[in-house]
């Protein structure tokens with residue numbers, strides 16, 4: 001057992017898989033000698049050498065296209081797109097190439113690859129370097145979408161993503177890179193499509209992802225300590241595949257549900273989850289389904305503004321209190 | 327006979343193979359067009375009539391294991407790798423015997439067992455993908471070459487430039503083949519491009535040689551292909567080849583191609599690659615009988631394929647839900 005940052009967990013997860021499988025290769029901008037702009041790949045170049053850890057030009061389409069061509073012909077590439085916002089300049093690969101090639105070719109073409117992206121806000125980078133793009137990815141059949149919130153999950157889900165035979169979009173939250181967590185020694189392999197109950201509670205279920213997970217936990221602790229309300233907090237972790245069983249079972253116990261979403265409101269993952277709950281657990285519910293999201297706006301840069309719009313633990317506490325007291 | 331028709335580097339067998347391939351592509355695509363007119367080919371289709379020498383030359387020069395990456399105008403390149411006509415027509419006709427059982431359609435012909443790694447319908451997308459396949463070959467020390475075909479219009483999209491630079495700096499065993507048929511969909515390439523030769527005039531920007539060839543001369547195509555493949559296999563990196571050609575038909579389906587100046591098509595038909603190649607073979611001493619036999623053999627294959635496709639059932643609807651994910655299904659939740 002050791003304490004590790006989320007950032008170092010990325011490198012450890014990749015190293016674990018590269019050491020295991022010589023077909024695993026890593027490419028991206030500034031990821032090799034420089035160790036990545038977020039320092040999440042430090043040491044990999046030194047450990048695995050220039051053949052397996054390779055810097056690319058600023059060519060997001062070339063990065064993803066190359067990853068796909070390599071994956072189709074036998075490698076297991078991990079490609080980094082520095083800021084998740086840049087997915088928009090190479091969107092063809094997310095929307096048309098990775099997810100459709102297997103289907104269109106009646107199963108002939110396989111694209112087992114991982115795209116890692118620096119996702120999320122909180123760093124005061126403004127509207128084009130702060131987005132959480134999981135909703136963009138979730139709506140495309142054929143992709144898998146993973147959004148870890150802790151160092152141990154980063155390692156385990158990275159391993160699962162690399163070993164998965166489908167294209168996996170792996171969203172690392174930039175504001176979590178410096179956070180720490182206990183990580184066991186030895187190989188860690190998790191399972192895609194499994195949500196984690198991080199706090200048990202009987203009064204309401206709070207569903208969260210990535211940076212919203214520690215905020216939901218903090219809110220739950222305050223709701224309990226200050227108001228005697230006992231919330232269950234679930235880290236959804238994987239949007240595709242989606243662990244609806246864990247979520248529906250929790251709602252059946254608590255009869256109340258909230259989502260905490262960092263994304264702009266429309267077409268959010270929370271809306272999809274709420275629609276599933278409304279369809280399949282309607283008679284378990286004692287009250288409205290409530291989504292706590294960023295308003296439907298681009299993210300402002302200034303700290304006072306950004307802090308106001310991204311859901312905070314205070315906003316979660318206040319919303320849960322208000323809803324439950326109605 | 328071999329000596330007589332082969333005074334140079336191209337053997338008699340290879341010349342006959344080039345001829346056979348070109349005729350096969352021509353006849354198959356002409357049949358596809360007829361079936362379209364009979365409303366038996368649904369959706370869209372993009373023919374390479376008039377451009378067969380490029381597909382034939384590059385494919386005949388390939389070794390088994392080399393990989394082709396094509397566009398939506400990919401019937402010819404797919405057939406040229408030896409994919410049965412029946413499989414291609416079946417896909418165009420949305421039948422269960424199609425190459426992808428109707429799940430891909432005309433624009434996405436793929437036959438991994440023949441090295442046809444896909445036909446891509448988003449302009450430029452497959453150039454980086456071909457780089458990736460070539461990177462795998464380089465990484466593993468495999469000797470195969472990735473060959474990527476695309477049109478003149480494709481040279482103006484970002485992915486073209488990203489891929490060229492990427493392939494050049496990594497010295498990848500990839501060959502980029504621009505089929506310059508003078509038009510994008512309906513607009514002449516010259517109207518929208520800053521240089522005269524949309525591919526070749528950009529080669530210098532990536533440290534590559536400026537290569538322009540007569541894409542209607544199968545021998546010239548074959549020779550160019552051979553040297554580009556050798557260079558790639560030697561580890562000397564990519565090539566960018568601009569092959570000048572012309573499509574006899576419209577861009578897609580029943581496009582009458584009214585935008586072409588009068589006489590242009592007729593002038594290019596004078597330089598029909600198959601007509602020219604037939605004349606060359608006769609000139610080199612191949613007998614009419616040999617050529618007629620090849621032509622008949624192909625007509626028979628296409629006739630049999632047509633009959634088989636017309637008789638084939640449509641795909642069973644259960645394949646709607648297969649192969650979204652690697653477990654064979656489409657489940658996104660538990």
Ligand SMILES: Cc1ncc(C[n+]2csc(CCOP(=O)(O)OP(=O)(O)O)c2C)c(N)n1
Nearest residue numbers: 399447448449477478479480507509510511
């Ligand atoms: C990104 C993108 N933009 C536009 C189109 C629509 N489109 C399909 S084919 C085509 C013309 C392409 O011309 P060229 O590259 O010369 O190929 P050709 O059809 O002549 O073989 C266009 C514009 C597309 N498929 N993808």
Ligand SMILES: [Mg+2]
Nearest residue numbers: 477478509510
């Ligand atoms: Mg063209």
